[in-house]
Amino acid sequence: MIRGLLYGLKKFWSEVFSGDLLILFLSIVLAVTSISSVGFLGDRLKSSMQMQASSILGADLVLRSASKIDSKYLDLAAANDLDSAEMSTFLSMIITEDDNLLTSIKAVTASYPLRGELKIVNSQGAKIKHFGSPEPGNIWIERKVLETLELMELDKVSIGNKNFIVEGIIEDYPDRNSSFVGFYPVAIVNIDDVDAMGVIQTGSRVVYRNLFSGTQDNLERFEKLLEEIPANIRVQNALDVGDNLGEDIANSTTFFNLASLFTIIISVIASMMAVRRYASRNLLHTSLMKVFGASKLFILGHQIMQLTLVAIFASSLGLIFGYGLQHLLLSTLQGIINADLPPPSSRPVILGFITAAFVIFATASPYIKILSETEPIRILRNDFNIKLSSNLMIYLVAFFTMFGFLGALFQDIKLIIYIVISLILVTASLYLIGRLLIYGLSRVKFSYGTGWKLGLKNIVQRGNDSILQVIIFGLSLLFLVVLAETRTDLVDSWTETLDEDTPNYFLFNIQEYNLDPISNYFKDQGTIVPDFTPLIRGRLLSAARPGSDDVNFDNLMEREANLTWRNQLPLSNSLVEGEWWTNGNEVAEVSIDREIAESMNLKIGDELTFSAGGKTFSVTVSSFREIEWQSFSPNFFFILSPAAGRELPNSYITSINLENSQKFMNNFTNRFPTITSVNLEAIIEQGKSSLASASLAVQYIFFLTFIAGILALIASVYSNRDQRTKETAIMHAIGASRALIFKSAASEFLILGLLSATTAIIFSIALSSVIFIQFLDLIYSPNLLILGLSYLFGIGFIFIAGVISIRKSIYASPMITLRDS
Structure with a gap:
């Protein structure tokens, strides 16, 4: 065994550049490149998302409630060696002598924040040292408050009954947009000043938070x-927050994983063909080694060493x-992530080596067994054909081991x-189609007068080799076509989420007496009159199921809920279960967002x-809706029927799309100073930039899979090159012209290409529809352009690669070829 290993080491470099091991080498390089690039990226993103998630919360764990939280949880956290902080958030007016502004007030303790950074600067932009909260009587404000109210440092403002001195400017802070106050400018005060303000009364809308941080073990014990x-x-x-970060990243990662999976499968196909040809070419060499006394262990050591070195390098x-x-x-x-990522762990490196090991095991193990058991008698028989029928079991073991590894890898x-099911079905179909082709052609009588008939x-004479090439061509094209369709439609779906009609402004705090003046104002300015949506601030108290006493509605009771009422289903919503009300003026009903309904274990009725x-x-659940949140239209988890919501006190909200919006909104704000407007243009531009970045990344990863597919097709074309070269030499020897040989090879590859491409296109439509619906949550419609181009590419590439593969043998000397063979 040791001698065999040393012999394999000695012969490695000459073997690896022979062509067969080179294709195996390149296949593994591509598989490892694909899985490691996604692994490195995913590993760093995961670490970054957890860090950003803690920063978004301002802590590792938060207790959130609309009512005061019992202090016992702070004591419990201290007993478990956790740091803690308290925060109350509410809306109130910051008042100066000349003006006022509705602001989100964050009342915090000195230990805030536990995660992330709170940056406070002076008017010159220099950082101010602080201990998490201002001293009692002082206030920190965002620059928007400073500019709107025309304030300076040390100016006095008041909130309710309490006067404050402006001590600093908030440049950045954690837990942004974490509640209903996310659209308003922020001010931070000391939590001890809240009672003196006198602004929190019975029914006031306040969010109370207890923040905690510490080691993972202590946090788990506390939870x-x-x-x-x-x-x-x-x-x-x-x-929890990290899982919801970056929908664009999630969609990109889904495609990356799919592309990596396809790249590995295609690489396995290419590796299988390369190893098959390698084993076939080494049968003679192995038989000779057996004649000169080489043992089975020597042969095993030789092959294992070479394949191990291939895997390592x-x-x-x-x-x-x-x-x-x-x-x-x-x-x-970078436009999506917008953060410095931590370095990757060693996990992707380990996965890379494991991937190479499994690719080689799945493709080479049957052939290693055949080579080690080769008998010297093959030389006398001149039998150097590979027969796998007696080794079917080891091939099945390798096949399912490989897919078990992929399942563990991609989780x-x-x-x-x-x-796997698609692969089995397509392989079986391609085999049957290939067998039918052989049978049909064998029933036809050929004359040897023309190249295409030859x-x-x-195709008939090669039989099993022809069927194998149909399968390999078909599978490689199938995965390339599916990925091409997925890439194109995924990018298109991203592009469509932010079209030119996407609203770029939200308007809040609209009262009923504002509706007609605002509508008239928009008419006078020649713009589209907005659609006003009622906004009702409410609270979900309880849920019940008629006829059932024991129903678990999770822990979402007594939660704050923004409500609205409507006659018609919003355009950005679609019903997934139940029916929209037809007698909404008479029956009190509610339509609920599907995800919220699932989390609350709700059912129709x-x-x-x-x-x-x-x-x-009380209202009856009549339907569940799917909400298109990317529409930037006013959307609600709960929509009431007119009978339930029309008489409730409400304000109004709307979204609008404006050109030359800055000048228009300046005039609008002067005309309607009590209405709050939120500019979405920066968010939309960031979204467009993110989608463009994600699209470009998708192109890169698709190109990697495309190269793997090309390599698999080349490996398949070259898999029986030696046999073709020998046949070409014999035909030359008996007088066949180069043109006749060329026509015969061209017609052979054209038929194989047509058959493989047609089958791949048909099955790609079925597989694409499953992937779109089950994994990408998209509606599938066959992309005729991609399918047509893929069909022509498949036929053309197989034809051209096949012709190129026999070109050298056509012009080679028949005497030299036959002598070498």
């Missing part, structure tokens, strides 16, 4: 103690390329199962009880 927490207190942790090169590609992907995704069993005859405007009322 277990919170299992019996009251229903009106919501528990948030950094992992190919993995190392693939990891280098993968790390470089990850940097390229990061540079394109998406559903996706792997769909791909090519068809060659359940009864919800709300309080709003000092009234308590």
Whole structure:
């Protein structure tokens, strides 16, 4: 065995450049590059998202409630070695002698924030040292408050009954947009000043938070103690927030994983063909070694050493390329991530080497067994054909081991199962189609007068080799076509989410007496009259299921809820269950967002009880909706029927799309000073930039899979090159012209290409529809342009690659070829 290993080491470099091991080497490089680039990127994104999530919360864990939180949880946290802070958030007017502004007031303790950074600067932009909250009687304000109220440092302002001195300017802070006050400018005060303000009264809308941070073990132990927490207190942790960060990143990652999976499968196909040809070419050499006394262990050692070296060098090169590609992907995704990422862990490196090992095991193990058991008698028989029928079991073991590894690697069993089933069905179909082709052609009588008839005859004579090439061509094209369609439609769906008609302004605090003047103002300015949506501030009190006493409605009771009422279903909503009301003026009903309904375990017919405007009322759940949040239109988790909501006190909200918006909104604000406007243009531009970045990253990863597919097609074309070269030499020897040989090969590859491409296109439509619906949540419509171009590319590439593969043998000397063979 040791001698065999040393012999394999000695012969490695001459073998690796022979062509067969080179294709295996390149296949593994591509597989490792793909999985490591996504692995490096995903590993860094995961770490970054957890860090950003903690920063978004301002802590590792938060208790959130609309009522004061019992101080016992602070004591419990201290007992578990956790740091803690308190915060209350509410809306109030900051008043000066000449003006006032509705502001989000954050009243915090000195330990705030526990995660992230609170940056306070003076009017010159220099940082001010602080301890998390201003001293009692002082206030920190955002620059928008400073500019709107024309304030300077040390100016006096008042909130309710309390006077404050402006001590600093808030440049940045954690937990942005974490509640209903997210659209308003922010001011930070000391929590001890809240009572003196006198602005929090019965019914006031306040969000109370307890913040906690510490080691992961202490946090997990603390969370277990919170299992019996009251229903009106919501528990948030950094992992929960991290899972919801960056929908664009999530969609990109889904495509990256899909592309990596396809790249590995295509690389396995290419590797299988390369190893098959390598084993076939080494049968003679191995038989000769057996004649000269080489043992089975010597042969095993020789082959294992060469394949191990291929795995090591190919993995190392693939990891280098993968790390470089990850940097390229990061540079394109920078508009989405917008953060410095921590360095990756060693996990992607380990996965890269494991991927190489499994690719080689899945493709080479049957052939290693055949080579080690080769008998010297093959030389006398001149039998150097590979027969796998007696080794079917080891091939099946390798096949399912590979897909077991992919399932563990991608941690998406559903996706792997769909791909495996598709792979089996397509392979079986291609085999049957290939067998029917052989049978049909064998029934036709050929004359040897024309090249194309000779090519068809060659397909029949090669039989199993022809069927194998149809399968390999078809599978490689299938995965390339599916990924091409997925890439194109995914990018198109991103582009459509932010079209030219996307609203760029929200208008709040619109009262009923403002409706006609605002409508007239828009008419006079020649713009579209906005659609006003009622906004009702309420609270969900309870839920019940008629006829059932024991129903778990989770912990979402007694939660604040923005409500509205409507006659018609909003354009950005679609019903997924139930029916929209037809007699909404008579029956009190509610339509609920599907995700909220699922989280609350609600069903059609359940009864919800709300309080709003000092009234308590009950409604029946009539439907569930899917909401298109990217529309930037006013959307609500709960929509009431007119009978339930029309008489409730409400303000109005609307979204509008304006050109030359800055000048228009300046005039509008002067005309309607009590209405709050929120500019969405910066958010929309950031979204467009993010989508462009994600689209570019998708192109890079698709190109990697495309190269793997090309390599698999080349490996398949060259898999029986030796046999073709020998046949070409014989035909030359008996007088066949180069033109005749060329025509026969061209017709053979054209028929194989037509058959493979047609089958791949048909099955790609089925597989694409499953991926779109099950994994990308998109509506699938066949992309005729992509399908047509893919069809022509598949036929053309197989034809051209096949012709090129036999070009050298056509012009080679028949005597030299036959002598060498």
